[in-house]
Amino acid sequence: MARFPKNDIISLTSAHPRYDLAESYGPNLRLGDLLAGAPDLASLSLGYGTAEGDQRLRHVIAEMHGVGPDEVVVTVGGAHALFLLAFILCGPGDCGQGGEAITTTPLFPQARSALEAVGTAIRTVPLSFDQGYRPSLDEFGALLSPRTKLVSLASPQNPSGVALDQAMLRRLLGLMTEVCPDAYLLVDETYREAAYGGDPAAPSAVAIGQKVVAISSLSKAHGAPGLRLGWAITHDPALREQLVLGRFNTVISGSPLDEALALALLTRREPILAGRRAQLAAGLERTARWIETQGQFVEWVRPDAGALCCIRLKPDRFDETAVARFRAELANEDIRLADGAWFGDEPHVFRLGFGLLPMPELETALAGLTRALTQAAG
Structure with a gap:
């Protein structure tokens, strides 16, 4: 029996602690934030939608990325797009012929799980x-082969929030053209628009080349994970057709209600994103000040975008026993961090989310982290 791999990140969907610093988005939008710009929902038909997604919604997504609406396929969240692409490009047909996928570690568990679930051979570039968390082009080049079907990346990355350099992506695509011209470069851009304050969002990778597939969702930058709305963009008509067929054969169509609310959100995306970016900037700077005050215990990699970053307990202050004590102290403080092991990172690393909690609660949570560090370090 084929099985989906288990990962403890599933705990994020269970009961929430008082101070949840494990989540990588925030704050959540509320339904009332969207109803003013939504159509008359009382008259919305709850019949089946289209297999490719609502036409008006695809037009808005296409305009956001400078592509045509027929290059967009709406999916049930970004995870659905990851699974469909893994199945289509690296599924059983190709696996029997030695097809491979290249990705990185650490990374979002579902990105790897999608590849594992379809049985593809995975080659990994360690970060x-x-x-x-900056990858080396040489390391990708060493792994590419004629058997490569997919290179799956994220920018900004999860769990680090570090963005990939567009020039590096162009060079990587050039190497792929030489070594594995039929392969696709997948870039998960879920955090791309979660910029800080007045910082501009990075451009989409979809413009880099014909073999690039960009995916995203409303879950992170836009604060609407409950809508379960994502999309995949491809310039390849044959791949698009397979994505539409894959959507039909897995979920038939999306929810008309989700798609109507997503359209209302994206037509008001600039003011919504502006407010969220201001809060992310405040959370980032407060986290940076906390890191500075706790420099004897922790260090971090400052993120490029998103409501997330990686912190590391300093190995010279925390042995394995002290790391375990830190986890126990977190529970005592009713605080949750995302364990680096969920993403394939080293045991001393944790993902800290600074965007979900209101600022007073973030202050309280960081004070609790300080107590946990002090107690664990001994």
């Missing part, structure tokens, strides 16, 4: 805290 490290000490190198700021």
Whole structure:
């Protein structure tokens, strides 16, 4: 029996602690924030939608990325897009012929799980805290082969929030053209628009080349994970057709209600994002000040975008026993951090989310983290 791999990140969908610093988004939008710009929902038909997604919604997403609406396929969240692409490009048909996928570690568990679930061979480029989670083009080049079907990346990355350099992505695509011209470069851009304050959002990677597939969702930058709305963008008509067929054969269509609310959100995205970016900037700077005051215990990699960052308990202050004590102290403080092991990172690393809690609660949570560090360090 084929099985989906288990990962303890599923605990994020269970009961929430008082101070949840494990989540990588925030704050949540509320339904009332969207109703003023939504159509008359009382008259909304709850029949099946279209397999490719609502046409008006696809037009708005296309305009956001400078592509045509026929290059957009709406999915049930970004995770659905990840699974469909893994199945289509690296599924059983290709696996029997030696097809491979290349990705990184640490990374979002579902990105790897989608590849594992379809049985593809996975080759991994390791990213490290000490190198700021910046990948080496040479390491990708060493793994590429004629068997490569997919290179799956994220920018900004989860759990680090570090963005990939567009020039590096262009060079990587050039290497792929030479070594594995039929392969696709997938870039998960879920955090791309979660910029800080007045910082501009990075451009989408979809413009880099014909073999690039960009995916995103409303879950992170826009604060609407409950809508379960994502999308995939491809310039390849054959791949788009397979994505539409894959959507039909897995979920038939999306929820008309989700798609109507998503349209209302994206037509008002600039003011919504502006307010959220201001809060992310405040959370980032407060976290930076906390890191500075706790420099004897922790270090971090400052993120490029998103409501998340990686912190590391300093190995010279925390052995394995002290790391375990820190986890226990977090529970005593009713605080949750995301364990680096969920993403394939080293045991001393945790993902800290600074965007979900209101500022007074973030202050309280950081004070609790300070107590946990002090108690664990001994």
